[in-house]
Amino acid sequence: MPEKNIDFGKFGASGIKGSEAVARQLDWLAAHIATPVTARRGLMARLHYLTTSDRAWQAAKDAGLTVSDRTLKAWLEGTRRPSKANLERIDAAYRAVRRRNVARHLIARLNREGRGTRVEIHPLDQSGVARQLQRVVAHRTMNVRRWDKIVASWAAGDHQGLDDAWTADVLPDLGSQWGQYEYVKNIGFAA
Known part of the structure; x- marks a missing residue:
């Protein structure tokens, strides 16, 4: 895969894998009980x-x-x-x-009969990177129409499958610089 990050954070950038941010957002959408288990x-x-x-x-x-x-x-x-x-x-x-x-309900909500869901991608944090090594990475929005593999992997707890579905099926839609969005600060979407 082009621009696959092998040594992320070497120069001081911070962030999380995009697929992890997607999993967090799906967890938030699926959350039902707000009271902690300790109560x-x-x-x-x-x-x-x-x-x-x-x-x-x-x-x-x-x-x-x-x-x-x-x-x-x-x-x-x-x-x-x-x-x-x-x-x-x-x-x-x-x-x-x-x-x-x-999972089945989320797939239907996110796919919205083929219309998809708008996703906001907040790029990685480069505040710890020396100025001459920083990339120009901007906030991006896109419409994701294919959630089936992503939600199925998330529901099964398959982190590698989720990462593969996110990086191979969704990120290339960002264009030639999609590899710059493998690691992010946050990914937001609502259904």
């Missing part, structure tokens, strides 16, 4: 979400939450509190199940 209300909301159906509970087990039915019942009744490690597992399982549940 009783947030814990109960996540446990109820994960135990409403056998399919959701199986998905939670697949995501790494393996506790006995007795322990789960004690958590739901409030007679026992999960350990810090289990709180992290509950939150991770909730995010994994939530991603799977909203």
Whole structure:
């Protein structure tokens, strides 16, 4: 791939991979429970979400939450509190199940029947780069019409697949200098 960044940050630039910024934005769009898992209300909301159906509970087990039915019942009744490690597992399982549940809906919202969604790309931060080494990189906007691979990779937790879909399918639409937008400060879009 042209302009693939191999040694990013060598001269002081800072930023994150564009695919990581896209994943953060998709996480924000899919977020439902705002209360943290450490608060009783947030814990109960996540446990109820994960135990409403056998399919959701199986998905939670697949995501790494393996506790006995007795322990789960004690958590739901409030007679026992999960350990810090289990709180992290509950939150991770909730995010994994939530991603799977909203993926199809997000694809439809973002594709908008072929019209796509406008995406704002904020370029990497070059404030730490010596003036003579800085690139001219500007804020860009584009319309992304193909979200299927991106959202499917995000929902599956496939970071490499998401990165491949973003850099191979979307960024080349920016033109000949698309490689300059592999690392960014932020990517924003709403659906």
